[in-house]
Amino acid sequence: CEDCGKSLIGECKLHGPLIRAKDRVIPSRARLTLPHYLTLRVLELRAGNQQILGVFAKKVIQKRTQFGPYVGQLSTKLTCYDESRLVLQVLKDGGKYFLDTPNEDCGNWMMFVRLARNQEEQTLVAYQHCGEVYFTTVKPIEPHTELKVWYAADYAKFMEASAVFIKEESDVCPLPPVAKEPIDPWICSSCRSTFATFALLESHQCIHKDRV
Secondary structure, eight states: OOTOOOOSSSTTTBBBBBOOOOOOOOOOOOHHHHHHTTEEEEEEGGGEEEEEEEEESSBBTTTTOOOOOOOEEESSSSOOOOTTTTTOEEEEEEEEEEEEEETTSSOOGGOOOOSSSTTTTOOOOEEETEEEEEESSOOBBOOOBEEEEEHHHHHHHHTOOOOOOOOOOOEEOOOOOOOOOOOOOOOOOOOEEEEESSSHHHHHHHHHHOOO
């Protein structure tokens, strides 16, 4: 004890316990890679308090927006399987490998994107390019809409999967509804003007460049 100058086993009876300072919790690699206009939400609570997360848009995301590449460990055997996520494989050096993400420090935010059960809820398409897997939006995604993905036609053949996946709802324990987050404006880096959508910002930037 620095106050009474004694070496003690345990707490000092005169001056009491030390004030313990805890280290700051560091988010996983996957969570740190999440773009600022996307957010994670807890959607379901399963046995053992297992949380099912979903990726949601905070702002309008335009059609034909590409995300990726998907980050995972190349493996000949899938060690981590989640029925709510896509199984992904790539062809490299003549071999077919799984993109395995056994934990959040082995992947990026794309590992949280859930699969689409039908064409109506599909917002992303997954495909392979140059040994990497990318996701691209197939339609504009409105704020508070979940990003959901399924294979592109050629990639579905490679994965030996159907063109559209339809899944029956499983027995889950839903959490209370999550309050919608405020929609952040898109800000011009040159003049700091704000816009409600990315499309308006792009249009403004084009005019700005023409003036310059």
